[in-house]
Amino acid sequence: MVPSIEAAFEKAGRPKVDFSVFPEDLREHMEEYYNAIVVVEAVNEGAKPDWEKSTPKWAPWFRMAPSGFAFHDSDYDDTYALAGGGSRLRLESEEKSDYVATEFPEVWKAVQLK
C-alpha cells in the first residue's frame, strides 16, 4: 500500500513540518504524532472515521516490554474512544490497521515513547 514514510508523505500530500514552536522536550513527540497521522491518512486513502456513525474504527494494539515493542493485534470500536485513540489514528479496516502496525512499527513506537 505505502512502502515507506516518504511515500506516505507523498501520497497524503503533506509537507514536512518544523515543530520548534513547541517546547523542546515535546517536539519529537509532536513530530512522531504527525508522522503517524500522515501514515494513517495515506493508508486510509481519504476515508475519515465518522464518530456520528457506529461504523468500526480500527487501531493497532502493541505489547510493551523492555526487550521489544511488538504488534499484538488490531482492535476496533464503534462508539467508544480511549484517550489517545482519536480519529486521526483510526483505520477504516482491520487489514489496514494490521498493515500500518507491521509496516511502520518505529512510527508507533515513537508515538508511545517520545
Add this chain to the structure above:
Amino acid sequence: MKTIELIQKNVLKAYREANPDGKKMLENLIGKEVFKQDITDRVKTYEDSLEETGRPNVLNFGDVPEDLVPFFHSVYRVIVEIEALNEGEKMDIYDSSKRRHYPYFACNGAPSGFAFIGSFCDNSSAYAGGGSRLSFKDEKTSNYFGKQFQKDMQDFLTK
C-alpha cells in the same frame, strides 16, 4: 523586612522531593495546609495546568498544516493538563509492574453524546497513540480528568 516571593509549583516540587526532615521544614516555613491540597483542587483549567507545569501557552503553530492546527492545539492542551495532574510523575510504559490509567469516552452518534464513561488501566500493552504522555498515575486522577477536561478531550479525539 524583606519579603520573599515563592512560586507555588516550585515549592510543591521541592516538597515532593524532600526527605521527612525537609518536608517538616517546609511545613513549618509555609504552613501544612499548602501541602495538604490535592492536585485536583489546584488544577481545574488549562490555564491552571500551564501554571502548574510552567509550560508556555503555544498559540502560534508555525508551519503545521492549517487543517491540523486544531488537532495539535488540542494535543498540546491535553498533554499539559495530564502532566499537571500527574504531578511530575512520568509514566513508564515498559514497567509492567506499574499500571497506567486512561479515560474512556462514549461517542453516541452525535457531538452532544460525547460522554466520559470510566477509566481503563493497563500495564503491558499500548493502544495506538495512547502513549506515556496520555496516561495517568491512578484511576482517581484519570476519572477527574475525564470529567473536568471532557471538552478538551473531545476536541483531541475528534479534531
